[in-house]
Structures are given as structure tokens and as C-alpha cells.
Amino acid sequence: MTQVTAKTNKIVLSTAGTWGDVLPFIGLGRALCARGRHVELVANANFAHAARAQGVPFVPLGSARDYQRAVRNPRLWHPRHGLKHLIDLLLPDPLMAFERLMERVELAHTTLVAHPLSFAARLVQEKHAVACISLVLSPCWFRSRYRVPVMVGAQDMSAMARPLKSLMWRLADWLHVDPAVTPGLNKARRALGLRPIRRPFDRWIYSPQLTLGLFPDWFAPAQPxxxxxxxxxxxAPSKSFVPVPEPVEAFLAAGSAPVVFAPGTGVADTDAFFETAQQACRRIGRRGLLLSMQNKQPPPTHDTDQFLHAPFAPLDAILARCAALVHHGGIGTTAQALAAGIPQVVRPLTYDQPDNAACVQRLGIGTRILPKHFTPSTLALALDHLLTDPTTAQRNLALASTIDPTQTLETICALLDDEKSGQQG
Incomplete structure (x- = not known):
């Protein structure tokens, strides 16, 4: 097993995916830079400006144009077949990514900190015994024969017999995961002189050295x-370090706390989402702040006192002044609402979103509404209950008091520190 030693003096952060997969790595990179560490972030060029704006040295892997084309492709967000399209459309070729990482790695003097989708980091670890730590952002990544992550359709299979759960995971690999992942991965492995593997999502994607879960045990307790x-x-909810846009600031100051609506990257029909949001707010007499978040011009509204459409607002800076958040269920957005202590309605689509929504509902801090049930009446009823129920408010405030992003980043930095990491090895 590779050990982190006192000689380690460079940290290369490697991630892949969308904003929710990259922002935590930017935040960690900023914290490491503040500690005087030599840090580089390797990710798609789409995120270069955000990283450099926070002082994190950035190495592009793949073009921003390719990223934008991928996230606009509806196949990427297919509830059942999205993984194949994610591999084909969004992730870099494993061998190309391996070569890019090797340009940044100083053997025996580098630690890789990698997202589970950064297959190249695990290849570098295997091929050259480079120290590597996996950083996992949401609990749905971890398979179990006990608590099974809630998947597409909000199906909770945790009550199944354990042998059936094991069979379920094998079938998932055989039918969906391996056909999407192993052809490109094993092609790279053969080129590097490594043996082909099967079922990489079962254990291989996690570094055997150390794996960090960027969530607390009360959100998803560790399974045996x-x-x-x-x-x-x-x-460790991301900090944006950008000002609140003036129209948003003025809207927040002009009346009661609004409900924030953020559909996420994967919602193709944002007009329908926002129309549902506005009708629900009218039914319960609430103001609404509608964030497009997609560089898309939001539809105009004539109710300027009750609604504001804006292309962007930093959630970490505004949510504490808002009443609730309606969103897609990405783990980063979920954590922002938790940190602000406000209830949330989650409309999950795919990937980790259904499981995050299930965790929110289990904790009694919000509710989920599946896309097929996301109607003005259903949304209005859910919001009205969450915003008037004192128990929900108490639970949210109690959990918010336990979230300390600075302490979480300090903990991670300490684990990456030369002497402390060496002691753990």
C-alpha cells in the first residue's frame, strides 16, 4: 500500500464532472494554498476562471467547448442510461488524462487527491505507486448490502435480503456499469501494462490508501x-467569494424572505420549472427568486414585486436570508441549504440526486417531489407545510449549527499534511 511520507510536498487535485463535482476541489485547493502548500487543480478548462479567481493554480484537461456541449446534451441526464453518456460525453479519455497527470506528478513527492471519476489518478497510483487519496462527495457512491442508496425512481431497496442486494449490484455492473466504463478503462490499462479489471465501481475507484467522504455521519451513517x-x-459547502448581484440584493431587501428556485444543470425545460414555481408561490403568497444557473436568459415576469429572475446568485451568500430552497438535489446545493438552516424541496433527476433527496426527507428537513409529480399544487402544499411547521424549522437550525466548513477543510488539510499523514501511514 502506498504511504504518504514527510517527503510529500506537492498536491495535485484531480476531478471530473459538473460544477458540483469541481467546486469542492476548488475550495480544498484554496484552503491548501492558504496553508502554503504547492497545489494544482486538474479539471476541464470550463472551470479555469473559477479556480484561478480563488488563487488555485489550474491545469486544463479537455476544452470548455466540449464541456458545454456535453452538459447541454439531454442524454447526459437520462435517469437510467446517463452513466454511459457521462463516460462518452463528459469524461476525458483515461490514457490521455493519465499522461496529463503524469506531467504534473513528481514521483515520490506528490499526493493525488481525486474524485472517483478521475480514473487516471488511480491508474497513476497503480502504475507508479504515487500516493493517492479519494475524495467522495456524496454517500450514493458507496455500495452496501445494508443501506442501499436510493436510485432512479426513488426506489429504496434497503429492505431486500442481503444476498439479493449483492446480486443486484452484480447485475448493475454486468448490464450498465461495466459496458459503459471498462472498454476505455481497460484499453488504457493494457497500454500501461496493467491487467484488465472488472466491476471497477465495486471497489477499484476508491484509493486503498485513504478515502474521504465529504459529508457527516448524521446525513448518511457509514455502513458495515x-x-x-x-x-x-x-x-464543506463551497464559498463563492463573489458579490451578490445588485438586483438580487435589492430584491432580498425589498420584502419578506423569498423561496429560491435553482433547477440545476440537468433541467432542459427551465421555463416549465419556473412557471410551476411561480404558480406555487402565488398560491401560498410567497415571493420567489428564480435562478437560471445555465447562462440562459430567464423568462420575463410582470410580477416584479413578487418574483425576480436572475442568471446567478451565490447561494452561500443569500440562503440565510431566504425562506426555503427548491432544487435538483446535487450534494453541493443540498449542503448549502443545510448550512443556511432552511428547508428544501428536492426534485431529483439522476446520479446522486435521488439518494440525497431521500436523506433530506429522512432527516425531516425537507421533502422530495419526483419530476412527474412536480406540479403547482403539489409544490405549494409541500412549501406551505415546510414553511409553517415549527419542527422542521428546529431540525434545520439544529443541523446547521453542526456544519463548520472551515473545520472540515482543516481536517482534510491535516490529513494531507506531511507529518500527520505519515503517522497515519
Missing amino acids: DWPTQLRLTGF
């Missing part, structure tokens, strides 16, 4: 069969 090298660190 989760990786033994896993340590849960807590949430």
Missing part, C-alpha cells in the same frame, strides 16, 4: 461494508 479506509469529514 463500506470501505475500511473511509473517513467521513463533514460538509
